Amino acid sequence: MRESILVLDFGGQYNQLIARRVRECGVYCEVHPYTMTVEEMKEMNPKGIILTGGPNSVYDPASPHGSPEIFELGIPVLGICYGSQLMAWTLGGKVATAPVSEYGKTEVTVDSKKGLLKKVSDTTVTWMSHTDYIETVPEGFQITAHTPVCPVAAMENAEKKLYGLQFHPEVTHSEQGMEMLSEFVYGPCGCKGDWKMDSFVDESIRKIRQKVGNGKVLCALSGGVDSSVAAVLMSKAVGKQLTCVFVDHGLLRKNEGDEVEAVFGPAGDYDLNFIRVNAQQRFYDKLAGVTEPEQKRKIIGEEFIRVFEEEAKKIGAVDFLVQGTIYPDVIESGLGKSAVIKSHHNVGGLPDYVDFKEIIEPLRMLFKDEVRKAGLELGIPEYLVYRQPFPGPGLGVRIVGEVTAEKVKMVQDADAIYREEIANAGLDREINQYFAALTNMRSVGVMGDFRTYDYAVALRAVTTSDFMTAESARLPWDVIEKVTSRIVNEVEHVNRVLYDCTGKPPGTIEFE
Numbered sequence: 001m002r003e004s005i006l007v008l009d010f011g012g013q014y015n016q017l018i019a020r021r022v023r024e025c026g027v028y029c030e031v032h033p034y035t036m037t038v039e040e041m042k043e044m045n046p047k048g049i050i051l052t053g054g055p056n057s058v059y060d061p062a063s064p065h066g067s068p069e070i071f072e073l074g075i076p077v078l079g080i081c082y083g084s085q086l087m088a089w090t091l092g093g094k095v096a097t098a099p100v101s102e103y104g105k106t107e108v109t110v111d112s113k114k115g116l117l118k119k120v121s122d123t124t125v126t127w128m129s130h131t132d133y134i135e136t137v138p139e140g141f142q143i144t145a146h147t148p149v150c151p152v153a154a155m156e157n158a159e160k161k162l163y164g165l166q167f168h169p170e171v172t173h174s175e176q177g178m179e180m181l182s183e184f185v186y187g188p189c190g191c192k193g194d195w196k197m198d199s200f201v202d203e204s205i206r207k208i209r210q211k212v213g214n215g216k217v218l219c220a221l222s223g224g225v226d227s228s229v230a231a232v233l234m235s236k237a238v239g240k241q242l243t244c245v246f247v248d249h250g251l252l253r254k255n256e257g258d259e260v261e262a263v264f265g266p267a268g269d270y271d272l273n274f275i276r277v278n279a280q281q282r283f284y285d286k287l288a289g290v291t292e293p294e295q296k297r298k299i300i301g302e303e304f305i306r307v308f309e310e311e312a313k314k315i316g317a318v319d320f321l322v323q324g325t326i327y328p329d330v331i332e333s334g335l336g337k338s339a340v341i342k343s344h345h346n347v348g349g350l351p352d353y354v355d356f357k358e359i360i361e362p363l364r365m366l367f368k369d370e371v372r373k374a375g376l377e378l379g380i381p382e383y384l385v386y387r388q389p390f391p392g393p394g395l396g397v398r399i400v401g402e403v404t405a406e407k408v409k410m411v412q413d414a415d416a417i418y419r420e421e422i423a424n425a426g427l428d429r430e431i432n433q434y435f436a437a438l439t440n441m442r443s444v445g446v447m448g449d450f451r452t453y454d455y456a457v458a459l460r461a462v463t464t465s466d467f468m469t470a471e472s473a474r475l476p477w478d479v480i481e482k483v484t485s486r487i488v489n490e491v492e493h494v495n496r497v498l499y500d501c502t503g504k505p506p507g508t509i510e511f512e
Contacts, residue, residue, distance in 0.1 A: 201378060326364065398511055461473035
């Protein structure tokens with residue numbers, strides 16, 4: 001049986017990131033709601049349990065508390081932020097409102113270099129985010145780190161293999177966070193690290209063949225990395241039993257519809273049936289006059305499903321429906337206990353009228369970089385695997401305000417210039433995501449002898465390993481200058497270019 005770590009979700013926003021970090025250590029990890037029963041935990045037989053952060057106070061009766069039996073299972077437990085406070089409070093320690101809340105990068109002083117802090121410097125920068133703090137540790141616990149205003153930044157009960165961190169080791173801002181998580185996974189949990197992508201691909205193909213048999217399979221192909229890897233994985237497993245429907249909603253990057261058809265269509269390398277639906281005007285009509293971001297997402301998702309249903313009816317009954325859902329989609333869409341950040345049209349929005357027996361989501365438990373690794377294992381060319389991430393609603397969420405065909409062309413042209421110049425500068429593999437977005441701001445400009453009143457384009461570029469947190473990329477000024485000059489001169493109705501310096505948090509990577 002594959003070794004695993006269980007993450008119990010208490011409502012924080014970094015919960016999938018914890019799982020991602022554990023997998024970086026070579027150990028499989030899943031996120032489950034805090035309401036998971038002890039019996040269910042025993043069935044999963046985890047090597048360790050991690051309790052996540054969350055927005056609540058442990059002494060509020062309405063807060064999630066989970067089962068106190070977790071600490072009696074004999075399984076190593078790590079509490080992070082709220083999870084640490086919950087551990088202290090449950091086991092007899094004291095949690096109180098901190099005199100001074102801590103938020104952001106904070107220097108922590110290590111008092112005892114053992115346990116999870118064995119390989120950590122005497123002082124280390126961490127990411128704090130708390131209003132409450134542990135005032136008194138439970139009996140049997142030792143304080144292992146502190147800050148000037150937080151007496152218990154870290155604690156442990158080595159005998160019972162219970163550990164608490166007030167900060168977030170999973171966030172990149174915590175400079176030695178990975179060392180701490182690795183120490184937990186390989187130390188008290190005793191993991192060996194058997195989570196490998198080649199075995200995932202082989203096992204997935206075997207399971208898909210077994211499940212599908214001689215059945216017919218239908219896949220919604222967007223052309224993005226996720227759906228492309230899902231389609232190729234299914235194609236490797238069942239070949240011509242798979243039909244892929246590509247809905248071009250008119251919100252793709254410049255020339256992308258034709259590029260997708262060239263790769264997956266009749267002239268492409270893959271053994272599957274490909275259908276392209278050109279539905280651009282239909283989507284523009286539905287989006288007319290709509291400015292609210294979440295409403296735009298839902299309209300695009302709903303219309304995508306309706307178009308897909310119509311094509312599916314032409315095909316007739318199928319046995320399985322494939323979706324390119326990945327793990328962050330599952331968690332961010334609120335299917336766990338975390339707060340909903342945004343809706344995704346490929347999660348929880350199954351077509352009502354497509355005649356199929358069962359859904360297959362072959363990438364459901366993978367993070368984005370794991371999807372890319374799977375793509376390479378499947379033999380998909382690198383230029384496809386490392387395509388820029390693209391949201392399901394496409395340019396609909398990179399155009400602030402109302403979406404029109406004219407605005408789509410503006411952002412497509414600006415984005416194509418940006419991507420071309422980033423590639424020319426040799427930065428396309430150094431920056432994890434970059435794109436141009438169209439703001440809803442119009443401003444006065446001067447073009448030749450004329451005053452203009454046109455739109456501003458915003459450039460976004462971030463570096464990240466997980467897409468849950470990100471830093472704004474420090475692009476060379478000459479690159480920004482060249483992109484700006486080209487966009488203003490070559491894209492109609494744009495007279496100003498801005499660069500977004502915001503990280504995540506507090507911003508998101510996409511604009512809407």
